[in-house]
Amino acid sequence: MTLYLLKRLGSAIPILIGVSIVVFITIKIIPGDPVASLLGPTSSPQARAELTARLGLDQPLPIQYLSWGAHLFQGDLGDSIAKHVPVLSLVLDAFGNTLVLATFAAVVAFVLGILLGGVSALRRGRVSAAISNAISLFSISVPQYSIGLLLIIYLATGAGLFPTAGMYDPINGGGWGDLFLHLVLPGVTAALVPAGIIARMFRSCVIDVMSMDFIDAMRSRGLSELRILKHAFHNTLPTLMTIAGLQLGYLLGGVIFVETVFSWPGLGLLVYQSITQRDLPVIQAGVIVSALAFVVINVVVDVLQAAIDPRVRA
Amino acid sequence: MSQTVQEIPARVASAEALRVDDLAVSFAVHGGQVHAVRSVSFHVRAGQTLVLLGESGSGKSVTARAIMRLHGRRAKVTGRVELSGREVLALSDPDVRALRGSRIALVPQDPTAALDPLRRVGAQITEVLLLHRAAPDKKAAQARTRELLRAVGIPDPERAYRSFPHEMSGGMRQRVVIAMGISCDPDVIIADEPTTALDVTVQAQILDLFAELQGRLNTALLMVTHDVHVAADVADLVAVMYAGRIVETGPAADVLKTPRHPYTQALLDALPTPQTARGELHAIAGSPPVAGQEFPGCAFADRCTHALDTCRTAEPRLVEVAPGRRAACPVLNPTEAP
Amino acid sequence: MTAIALPAVRTKRRRSRRLPVSARIAAGVIGLVVVAVLLAPVLAPHNPTQGQLGERLAGIGTAGHLLGTDGQGRDILSRLLYGGRLSLLSGLIPVLVAAVIGTLLGLLAGLGNRFTNGAVMRTLDVFYAFPAVLLAIAIAAALGSGASNAIVALSVILIPPIARIAETETARLRGADFMEAARASGARTSSIAIRQVLPNIAPAIVVYCTALIGLCIVYSAGLSYLGLGIAPPAPEWGVMISDLQQYTFTKPELLLMPALAILVASVAFNVLGDGLGSYFNVRQEVR
Ligand SMILES: Nc1ncnc2c1ncn2[C@@H]1O[C@H](COP(=O)(O)OP(=O)(O)OP(=O)(O)O)[C@@H](O)[C@H]1O
Numbered sequence A: 001m002t003l004y005l006l007k008r009l010g011s012a013i014p015i016l017i018g019v020s021i022v023v024f025i026t027i028k029i030i031p032g033d034p035v036a037s038l039l040g041p042t043s044s045p046q047a048r049a050e051l052t053a054r055l056g057l058d059q060p061l062p063i064q065y066l067s068w069g070a071h072l073f074q075g076d077l078g079d080s081i082a083k084h085v086p087v088l089s090l091v092l093d094a095f096g097n098t099l100v101l102a103t104f105a106a107v108v109a110f111v112l113g114i115l116l117g118g119v120s121a122l123r124r125g126r127v128s129a130a131i132s133n134a135i136s137l138f139s140i141s142v143p144q145y146s147i148g149l150l151l152i153i154y155l156a157t158g159a160g161l162f163p164t165a166g167m168y169d170p171i172n173g174g175g176w177g178d179l180f181l182h183l184v185l186p187g188v189t190a191a192l193v194p195a196g197i198i199a200r201m202f203r204s205c206v207i208d209v210m211s212m213d214f215i216d217a218m219r220s221r222g223l224s225e226l227r228i229l230k231h232a233f234h235n236t237l238p239t240l241m242t243i244a245g246l247q248l249g250y251l252l253g254g255v256i257f258v259e260t261v262f263s264w265p266g267l268g269l270l271v272y273q274s275i276t277q278r279d280l281p282v283i284q285a286g287v288i289v290s291a292l293a294f295v296v297i298n299v300v301v302d303v304l305q306a307a308i309d310p311r312v313r314a
Numbered sequence B: 001m002s003q004t005v006q007e008i009p010a011r012v013a014s015a016e017a018l019r020v021d022d023l024a025v026s027f028a029v030h031g032g033q034v035h036a037v038r039s040v041s042f043h044v045r046a047g048q049t050l051v052l053l054g055e056s057g058s059g060k061s062v063t064a065r066a067i068m069r070l071h072g073r074r075a076k077v078t079g080r081v082e083l084s085g086r087e088v089l090a091l092s093d094p095d096v097r098a099l100r101g102s103r104i105a106l107v108p109q110d111p112t113a114a115l116d117p118l119r120r121v122g123a124q125i126t127e128v129l130l131l132h133r134a135a136p137d138k139k140a141a142q143a144r145t146r147e148l149l150r151a152v153g154i155p156d157p158e159r160a161y162r163s164f165p166h167e168m169s170g171g172m173r174q175r176v177v178i179a180m181g182i183s184c185d186p187d188v189i190i191a192d193e194p195t196t197a198l199d200v201t202v203q204a205q206i207l208d209l210f211a212e213l214q215g216r217l218n219t220a221l222l223m224v225t226h227d228v229h230v231a232a233d234v235a236d237l238v239a240v241m242y243a244g245r246i247v248e249t250g251p252a253a254d255v256l257k258t259p260r261h262p263y264t265q266a267l268l269d270a271l272p273t274p275q276t277a278r279g280e281l282h283a284i285a286g287s288p289p290v291a292g293q294e295f296p297g298c299a300f301a302d303r304c305t306h307a308l309d310t311c312r313t314a315e316p317r318l319v320e321v322a323p324g325r326r327a328a329c330p331v332l333n334p335t336e337a338p
Numbered sequence C: 001m002t003a004i005a006l007p008a009v010r011t012k013r014r015r016s017r018r019l020p021v022s023a024r025i026a027a028g029v030i031g032l033v034v035v036a037v038l039l040a041p042v043l044a045p046h047n048p049t050q051g052q053l054g055e056r057l058a059g060i061g062t063a064g065h066l067l068g069t070d071g072q073g074r075d076i077l078s079r080l081l082y083g084g085r086l087s088l089l090s091g092l093i094p095v096l097v098a099a100v101i102g103t104l105l106g107l108l109a110g111l112g113n114r115f116t117n118g119a120v121m122r123t124l125d126v127f128y129a130f131p132a133v134l135l136a137i138a139i140a141a142a143l144g145s146g147a148s149n150a151i152v153a154l155s156v157i158l159i160p161p162i163a164r165i166a167e168t169e170t171a172r173l174r175g176a177d178f179m180e181a182a183r184a185s186g187a188r189t190s191s192i193a194i195r196q197v198l199p200n201i202a203p204a205i206v207v208y209c210t211a212l213i214g215l216c217i218v219y220s221a222g223l224s225y226l227g228l229g230i231a232p233p234a235p236e237w238g239v240m241i242s243d244l245q246q247y248t249f250t251k252p253e254l255l256l257m258p259a260l261a262i263l264v265a266s267v268a269f270n271v272l273g274d275g276l277g278s279y280f281n282v283r284q285e286v287r
């Protein structure tokens, strides 16, 4: 198991290097001369050449990448153009808030998705299954930004049930209760799409498992349907882990719309604000941090899978 | 080692473990009913082995599953299935569950697929023992599981107990499944092609194991196979199935030596003998019937070398052709007009 | 112990011959929407980009403005009709681009040697490590706003999943008899790819891409909503949502219009994808 863990961690390294290359390339495809935009249009050619040399921009691309990568490895992601603070602390603070929202949404999505998918797999051909299929299909098609706005309209302003923006109440806020109230609307909004995806994947997984021979073999040994379902569920866990990892990763990177709509002070909102200000270092750092989180999640998923499924460990 | 029923009078005298009367199974499919099995009747006594012999698709597995009432809602099952005196088709669901695995056990074709891949082998056997209260507590069940693993000839029962299915060989897995089958000392064991998925050498070992266990436990064994050799090896009685019906039945030695139905004859003719060179197999001409195909007369008529015009109009019935033997071919077994 | 060699009877794997009713309805809806946006110049009652400030924020059902007007007095129905052109196109084009490139990559990986396969698939793994939406946003932000940049960004993030499906399907065919036969007859790999493999992997890719169009419509409108795609004042559904968002509390029903348009289009493509999936007997989950 330890060996497996080490192997899995090792295989993540090339991926991370690849990720850094892709981000480096996105920096390089930015149209326009970065030096010119730093010094302004009236700067002299000499001043530009000087800065170009100082920033190492006259070096060949691989060298530029290596020096950029070395900074990256030390956690130096540069300074925010708009806020003049190190990008990393800015991004990590925001990422923490996103993690709260994404985790909450993932839990909601999971409960909902497993219910919907389970009903639709186990009650096939019945009305209840058709209804859950329709709900899942609908929820994967929903644009989050508009559903979020609608929830604000009807549940927040209409019924006055939940706050519409932020993470804590600015006046007498703070504490878990307040956080929870603020989480409900963005959390549910963010959960909708993953819930639909989980439902659909879980459905086909349950159908696959239930059609496996050992289910029937358990029946032939006299096990009750409930007990068979328990063992069947156990057999869906490896797949479920994969789905969970994918969806949590998706949420970490995908809540940008939700955060924007609900002014949730997370990575998405930060990236959105940085778009308006063309604060590219922040956007890059945001992408790197969430890609890193994604890779970590995948490793965790694989390890959990190995813990559940002896065939993976082998 | 084929024996006739006559040679073992003790078994013949023993109680009837399983009796099937006029069993029919049909499935609701797109646009109608498929009759997979019709008018199947036979009985097996304790200690006896009945082999259901037939080509793929002839309805052997459907029959076996119907006996255990394992067919889903889309299947319509009629007739009678009597298990040690209980009418299985009339029981409530919980009562049937109580029988499955305890009074009647199924050894499936593919032992690999029949085991839960995520749980240790020992736990899966223990579960069955506890479920049917064949052991007073967990400890006893675990001890009994080890005993069972030894009884089915697994060399290192302790290790097998802790193994996951994928860590064992096919033959060992089949032994595990057999151990599970005999765990509650059932009256009837149904083995559905228990050796098809195995290597030839392992096949023989497993068949020997069945013979040995049966001798010890005095269980009735219903073995399903498409392999005439297996039938010759283990059967006391044979029932040959074709297109969902039994076409010939009787003591194995007699049926396999002097078949009274053209289909049984064709099966035997198709066997390779020491004289026939490789690749010179006498395959039965024509193709077996497609699922759900209906025949006005004898289902075998299109492939039968003895077929007469009358065969295609009237459906032949299974009639006694010799003491203890029945066949469904009036051409080979003419009866005097009444 | 030789088993008698008897042919097995297998009931043919059933393939539903007809597209499910739900998918037909979805196809009908898509057809209607496409016709409506093509006929926008005929159907639209007003100029989509010029409004009358005097008529701003008219409610739904107002005479002359069936679906009301926005904050600048522009007719929402007209904007929806014209905007649909951009929204549908920017949902369709990235999928088409990604389908072509992704299929080529998948064929390359699936038919190539171990080295080619490894190079392509490991590169795709890197792209899988990014949250797709965020990567699209980063690329679009780096390139600057504009419809074509959004399309490039979306194409990039859609390539890896399509390539992976193409590779899986191709790999599945590798051992097939007809492939061996083609190879034995000396056919070139490229001709095998086009004649033998492509027709066989096409259904899976078509099914996947159909559903992907629905997703891509949502994403591209999302980019516009964030100010990264199509720029105002051009009518586009995402732009409209972003315009109308400030009236969430006063005129929520106006906001509902572009939101519903996106929802209907996206649901329709997803339903059609599902239906095609059961028609071709392939099942895939988008994302
Ligand atoms: N659930 C079902 N629905 C419809 N038809 C079925 C079903 N199960 C079995 N059949 C049909 O019943 C027929 C008999 O099948 P069965 O599995 O009993 O064959 P078999 O004799 O066991 O063959 P094999 O050697 O392949 O196991 C087949 O033609 C099959 O297509």
Ligand code: SF4
Pocket: B261, B262, B263, B298, B299, B300, B301, B302, B304, B305, B306, B307, B308, B311, B316, B328, B329, B330, B331, B332
């Ligand atoms: S009844 Fe006729 S067709 Fe059928 S097996 Fe006998 S001879 Fe052949």
Ligand SMILES: [Mg+2]
Pocket: B060, B061, B062, B192
């Ligand atoms: Mg069978």
